[in-house]
Amino acid sequence: MQLELSEQDQEFRTQMREFFTTKVSPEIRDAVAEGRELTKEQIVEAQRTLNDAGYAVPHWPVEWGGQAWSDLQRHIWNEEMMAAAVPPPLAFNASMIGPVLAQFGSQELKERFLPATASLDIWWSQGFSEPDAGSDLASLRTRAVKDGDDWIVTGQKTWTTLGQHADWIFTLVRTDPDVKKQAGISMLLIDMTLPGVEVRPIELIDGGHEVNEVWFTDVRVPGDMLVGEVNQGWTIAKFLLGNERVGVAPVGSTKRSLARAKRLATESGLLSDPLYAARIAELENQLLALELTALRVVANSHNGAPHPASSVLKLKGTEIQQAVTELLVDVAGPGVLNGDGWESRATPAYLNMRKASIYGGSNEVQRQIIAKTILGL
Amino acid sequence: MDFTYTDEQDALRDAVRGLLTKSYSDFEKRRQATKAEPGYSEELWGRLAELGALSLPFAEEDGGAGAGWIETSVVAQEIGRVIAPEPYAVTVGLAGSLVAAVGTPEQRAEVLGAISAGERLVAVAHEEPGRRWKPSASDVKASQDGDSWTVDGVKAPVVQGARADLLVVSAVLPEGGTGLFLVEGDAEGVQREGHPTFEGGRAARITLTAARATPLGEAGVNRTAALATALDTARILVANEAIGIMEVALTMTTDYLKSRKQFGVTLNTFQALTFRAADMYVSLELATSVVQWATMVLEAGDPAAISAAARRSTLMVSRASRHIGQEAIQLHGGIGMTAEYAVGSYTSRLTAIDHLFGDGTFAAGALADGVAGYDALDPLA
Ligand SMILES: Cc1cc2nc3c(=O)[nH]c(=O)nc-3n(C[C@H](O)[C@H](O)[C@H](O)COP(=O)(O)OP(=O)(O)OC[C@H]3O[C@@H](n4cnc5c(N)ncnc54)[C@H](O)[C@@H]3O)c2cc1C
DSSP: OBOSOOHHHHHHHHHHHHHHHHHSOHHHHHHHHTTOOOOHHHHHHHHHHHHHTTOSOTTSOGGGTOOOOOHHHHHHHHHHHHHTTOOOOOHIIIIIIHHHHHHHSOHHHHHHHHHHHHTTSSOEEEEOOBTTBSSSGGGOOOEEEEETTEEEEEEEEOOOTTGGGOSEEEEEEESOTTSOGGGGEEEEEEETTSTTEEEEEEOOTTSOOOEEEEEEEEEEEOGGGEESSTTOHHHHHHHHHHSOOSSSSOHHHHHHHHHHHHHHHHHTTGGGSHHHHHHHHHHHHHHHHHHHHHHHHHHTOOTTOOOTTHHHHHHHHHHHHHHHHHHHHHHHGGGGGSSSSHHHHHHHHHHHHGGGGTSSSOHHHHHHHIIIIISOO | OBOOOOHHHHHHHHHHHHHHHHHHSSHHHHHHHHHSTTSSOHHHHHHHHHHTTTSTTSOGGGTSOOOOHHHHHHHHHHHHHTTOOSOHIIIIIIIHHHHHHHOOHHHIIIIIHHHHHTOOOEEEEOOOTTOOSOSSOSSOEEEEETTEEEEEEEEEEEETTTTOSEEEEEEEOTTSSEEEEEEETTOTTEEEEEEEOTTSOEEEEEEEEEEEEEESSSTTOOOHHHHHHHHHHHHHHHHHHHHHHHHHHHHHHHHHHHHOEETTEEGGGOHHHHHHHHHHHHHHHHHHHHHHHHHHHHHHTOHHHHHHHHHHHHHHHHHHHHHHHHHHHHHHGGGGGOSSSHHHHHHHHHHHHHHHSOOHHHHHHHHHHTGGGOSSOOTTO
């Protein structure tokens, strides 16, 4: 056992910190730090800044822009990025479809999409969920039927995050209705400007518009937009959802939010209330435990296999993340009813963050994974 | 940053586990040991000494093995796994680290050598009635007459205070401050009333009446800081013990859920139960991370950092051990309530640990007092 970072990792950390705090636009970082919404242009700008330095997709294969860093270095990269309030590379691009294309895509697909995906010249969205296929994703119904070389796609996706900005959508579609439901699914890449694609906004409880319904009406998708083999979609989806062990738990950003909540509580005198001080101390301790667990996971992952505790990170990470937004609402107090200022943004942020334990494999799904695969129940 | 144990540390774990499972894997043997005086197996204590387990943190010139706290914590975890009643953390961790920190070279060699060899049981008489977890003495007073010292007052509870051959007693010095003294267990003026504790351990109420005392280290020095660090050391060690206990309590529970049938199916068919087991696992993993980190901080040796880490691991373990201990009994149903079945004793021992050196509320209070003094925590700093 060894407490300190190695000299190289320490140096790496300094290098990352230096980069994130000096090279990414201060306006963007301020907006993130204060919990204000970013524009599409700001998200793109931030990712380009990272990508130009080779820091947007460090976990990709080296030939497609990856860095061959250790898991610990990737952890440090992620934490320093969060600590500096730098918006992370768009997850749909960097963490989801990019690694999938690198692993399952044809050479043509790789060449066509990977560079533009890394630089965010193409904005991807994720078209998995449907009205009747949430946690039970495999029961999805959107159909793709072969017509010559093409696929004709019909159906409805929902909860498509930032679909209003998206150029392309990676979807799971049913290509064989007559087999076991997991066995009849394929992954298709769909250009959202194709005729028959329609994006309809959904308003969420915080008043914002971050998700959409996406309708496909007889959309003709070229056959070469299939990823991997026909009916291999479920395997690919599991790869996509399961290959992340760094950054599952939003430690860095939650830490930043908690420090901010503490500063605001100090300014308002609330921190001298022992109940608030104790609540913050408890949260800090849980967050410390989470961070140390994340470090244990990345430092001890064997041959690239995910540590079984990854589900712990998702489960507890989102709980603490939510608890910090709840704390901020309480620190704001009656100010939550103000017309502007941080207090007025606290409740929408809290309401919005309820999503964290629902998407990306709900916390109940994580408990199921722990019970079944770790505890053997 | 590395959370893995070395091959040597793994080998130590295997050896200690082998020895302890031989003694206590049959829970009935543990029950027999805790029923008879002195509440643990003297023979096993000797075997632990032979294995070198009692000498791990002490310097070689003091008769120790010159290993460290990580090795010591490995033993503590194994003690926890079978809830061995041997007073490992209080003797090696608390008494031993105090003597190592402040004793003269002769005292260190004599006392630490005797602890290491398993020849003498050394207990720390520090708690006093009506107080809660202070690093100083209050009502037990030390008096000086020329070169000789005596101590007066009541110490309770003193873990293994009746069996101990030698006591390390904290007492208020004539000039103020807390001094440390060695007092022979059978010295004149030492009256010891031993009793069993709820988890099968032993403690004593010790009344000191002009009992002859030898200053530990240089006479008349305020040892509050050393005492605080020794208590923190013991906190981190018992946290390791608790990790061992919680691991096994969880395994017992999941095994039970897989085997117990009700309504014609095994209990693990019911998601309401498996989810609760999953949450126990979450508590265990998070507590393990903090305890391993705190152990590394202890090994690194900076008292201020050790103090903070001890508070953090105490808080984490207190919350986790209540959660896991309570759920372990609940998910076992009625059998979990019986003394014959082990799981309740695991919870019982966790509760004892929770109150030995300060519980979660105590630690949270201390952390809350300092919460305004920094921006965010950084375990990599
Ligand atoms: C803000 C937001 C953004 C999203 N973005 C995207 C996106 O970009 N692309 C995309 O494809 N999807 C997206 N999703 C969808 C998300 O993945 C689903 O909401 C999620 O999978 C849960 O499905 P559901 O909403 O249908 O809930 P349901 O599956 O109906 O679940 C309802 C409740 O029951 C619980 N539950 C379900 N099954 C079980 C079980 N077997 N055991 C115990 N409990 C169970 C769930 O945990 C939940 O609490 C997003 C969702 C939200 C809220």
